[in-house]
Amino acid sequence: MFPNKRVQGMIGRKVHVEMKGERIALEGVLRSVDDYLNLHLSAANELHAGEKKRLLGSVVVRGNNVVLINPLKE
Amino acid sequence: MFPNKRVQGMIGRKVHVEMKGERIALEGVLRSVDDYLNLHLSAANELHAGEKKRLLGSVVVRGNNVVLINPLKE
Amino acid sequence: MFPNKRVQGMIGRKVHVEMKGERIALEGVLRSVDDYLNLHLSAANELHAGEKKRLLGSVVVRGNNVVLINPLKE
Amino acid sequence: MFPNKRVQGMIGRKVHVEMKGERIALEGVLRSVDDYLNLHLSAANELHAGEKKRLLGSVVVRGNNVVLINPLKE
Amino acid sequence: MFPNKRVQGMIGRKVHVEMKGERIALEGVLRSVDDYLNLHLSAANELHAGEKKRLLGSVVVRGNNVVLINPLKE
Amino acid sequence: MFPNKRVQGMIGRKVHVEMKGERIALEGVLRSVDDYLNLHLSAANELHAGEKKRLLGSVVVRGNNVVLINPLKE
Structure with a gap:
């Protein structure tokens, strides 16, 4: 699973960026x-x-300034 | 709604960048x-x-140097 | 008017970058x-x-290192 | 072997980034x-x-913010 | 003259980067x-x-890390 | 010779990055x-x-984070 698909799989979840x-x-x-x-x-x-x-609140983040993303356990 | 569409939806509104x-x-x-x-x-x-x-006043901002955008409540 | 068109409209004017x-x-x-x-x-x-x-004097500036551009009043 | 192929060859291995x-x-x-x-x-x-x-744990890293990658000996 | 053409016109000259x-x-x-x-x-x-x-001596410079280029008077 | 060809010409040589x-x-x-x-x-x-x-040892370097490359005399 490519990295971007991995991130798509986090939609709806709480993430740490x-x-x-x-x-x-x-x-x-x-x-x-x-x-x-x-x-x-x-x-x-x-x-x-x-x-x-x-x-x-609601925020849009520019991808090139993202260092890493990981899903948070809830 | 993709992130860039989300930003388009803020046109005409006050934003924090x-x-x-x-x-x-x-x-x-x-x-x-x-x-x-x-x-x-x-x-x-x-x-x-x-x-x-x-x-x-009037300013153009280069996208790759934007970290995040969020709409301001008015 | 898209942001890059807005900058094109500043040609010939003094700008702050x-x-x-x-x-x-x-x-x-x-x-x-x-x-x-x-x-x-x-x-x-x-x-x-x-x-x-x-x-x-005469200088070329790389776009990705531009944070913002605004026209100066003269 | 191009640099990106070299990284593909590290899949499944422990890497330092x-x-x-x-x-x-x-x-x-x-x-x-x-x-x-x-x-x-x-x-x-x-x-x-x-x-x-x-x-x-599980993390996705944005490529443009990677400086270097090297495989770790195990 | 577009900015990159302007830089091409500096070939053979001493430049400050x-x-x-x-x-x-x-x-x-x-x-x-x-x-x-x-x-x-x-x-x-x-x-x-x-x-x-x-x-x-002889050096290759990556464009995205160039902030500005200007020709030097000789 | 374009800058990237210049770097290709350094393959097999020791370089400073x-x-x-x-x-x-x-x-x-x-x-x-x-x-x-x-x-x-x-x-x-x-x-x-x-x-x-x-x-x-063996390392892959992301191009956008390279500032400059020059060949080392050996």
Whole structure:
């Protein structure tokens, strides 16, 4: 299963997304993903140093700035 | 709804855009967006640490340097 | 009007360009732009912290390292 | 053998992946890779300064943020 | 004249190239350039803070990491 | 000779590769290169501040994170 299919399989689940830049991470429910790994998350929170810092709600994330994605256990 | 369609649905609304680099954020009215997530914002402000720092007015933003976009409640 | 058309409409005008990296900004007259937002500026100055620092003259800027472009009032 | 074929030849093996950004490295079993060098790793660990810091488990890594990949001896 | 044509017009001339990252600049004779602004320079020097730091000789530069290019007066 | 052809001409030779990020450089024998300047190096060493720091052995390098490549005299 190719990496992008693996991400498509996470739709509807809560995911952890590490972004490029100063250690931003996001957690939210994956609503959609395209071939560039652009992501649409709902109920997203921004985390710094592992702590929830800010509620973003609905957010679109640019794929090239995604470092890694992993599904969260619920 | 794919992530880029989600952004198209924000046209005419005020959006918050986090840029790559030293924690720049922009807020402005989304005028247009293309498939690369290049954005045209009007009445845009640059924010640092959540505070309005500078009025930019009309601004074009390069999509690959966009980290995330979310709509602002008005 | 798509974002790249918006930039084409700035040809012949003085523009402010924020670059990726350590807060470099450029100001100059936009001579040409392509679909990648590669820019050709003439009479360009490099600015640091809003102050003119260095005259570059004619300069080509790689589009993916452009963070934002806005027209300057003259 | 082209570089991407070289990475395909590491499928099923434990690999070390250096990511762009603040010195993140990952180690895990390479499950799949595509032409962009997007990677799917299982049993992945995040390393800082060469020490295991956090178990990530199953993780998808965006290819453009991969600096280098090398196979680990087992 | 499109930006990449402008760079092609610098072939055979000494150019100044600012790279992404920690303020690296290069100066050398532009030997070739392609549509991605990948550059081949000969007799290249690496500069830090405007001072020649290291002779590189013949060097290939990846276009996406080029911030700007300008011709040097000789 | 286009820049990528110039790199193909270095196959079988020892090369110095500067990577994006915190001043990582690699030296190794160039085994293969593709049009994205993805590289396969063998007998590669990681250098920090010009000193050999770590033997990597066989390593694949993502082209977009390559800043520059130059051949080493042997």
